Amino acid sequence: MKCGFCHSPLTKEVSLSQLLRFSPVVFNEYCLSCSKELSRLNKEVFHCQYCQKELAVDSNICDDCHDWEKQLKTFSLKHDYLFSYNEKMKAYFQHYKFLGDIHLSRVFASDIQEGLRSYQQAGFIIVPIPLSKKKLRKRGFNQVERLLMSSDIPFTSMMSKKETLVSQSEKSKEERLASKQPFFISNKAKRKIKGQKILLIDDVYTTGRTILHAYDCLLPYKPKEIRSFSLSR
Ligand SMILES: [Zn+2]
Numbered sequence: 001m002k003c004g005f006c007h008s009p010l011t012k013e014v015s016l017s018q019l020l021r022f023s024p025v026v027f028n029e030y031c032l033s034c035s036k037e038l039s040r041l042n043k044e045v046f047h048c049q050y051c052q053k054e055l056a057v058d059s060n061i062c063d064d065c066h067d068w069e070k071q072l073k074t075f076s077l078k079h080d081y082l083f084s085y086n087e088k089m090k091a092y093f094q095h096y097k098f099l100g101d102i103h104l105s106r107v108f109a110s111d112i113q114e115g116l117r118s119y120q121q122a123g124f125i126i127v128p129i130p131l132s133k134k135k136l137r138k139r140g141f142n143q144v145e146r147l148l149m150s151s152d153i154p155f156t157s158m159m160s161k162k163e164t165l166v167s168q169s170e171k172s173k174e175e176r177l178a179s180k181q182p183f184f185i186s187n188k189a190k191r192k193i194k195g196q197k198i199l200l201i202d203d204v205y206t207t208g209r210t211i212l213h214a215y216d217c218l219l220p221y222k223p224k225e226i227r228s229f230s231l232s233r
């Protein structure tokens, strides 16, 4: 096993708590020195009450969520994530998503498994954000589903994405914020949402536009609760 960032060799060490869980053990694939360059979400510092973005000053809402509050009548968001988006995470997503190194889906396997445990125990259905068919063909895999598979997390793919002419990452911030609902739910899945707790999963949370579209798409089918989670924010 090698570090997903710097390729230095790693040894697999199973902790006692992992052993006692009696479920397949998954490992993170990054070394100690690379881990020091990652910025884990620190819940001790000021952060946004909606998206948990860390804030430098004594405040409880970030600029993005402040804009959503003004723009959307039904703004509601409870987002959680593991790592702040920094240069290290940027390099990770560059290799994983854009260069398509599928093996990198394992880099944060144990972190993701740990991060999702309390949601699973609380009965949340894990729902990954979909890719459009065209995007899926181009990339060859859904990066969110792959992260979940590598972390041994069962999930339900109930959403689909319409084809769009320009992808989110190619749009300016203004264009992204104004984008129309890209998701839809199959008739079969619609009947399974009522009264359920749903946890939407994305790889990166940027402005919140994608996640908020997904919340909107699910809401008419009366889930009990919707929350969201991403590897990075
Ligand atoms: Zn490393």
Ligand SMILES: [Zn+2]
Residues within 6 Å of the ligand: 048, 049, 050, 051, 052, 053, 061, 062, 063, 064, 065, 066
């Ligand atoms: Zn926020």
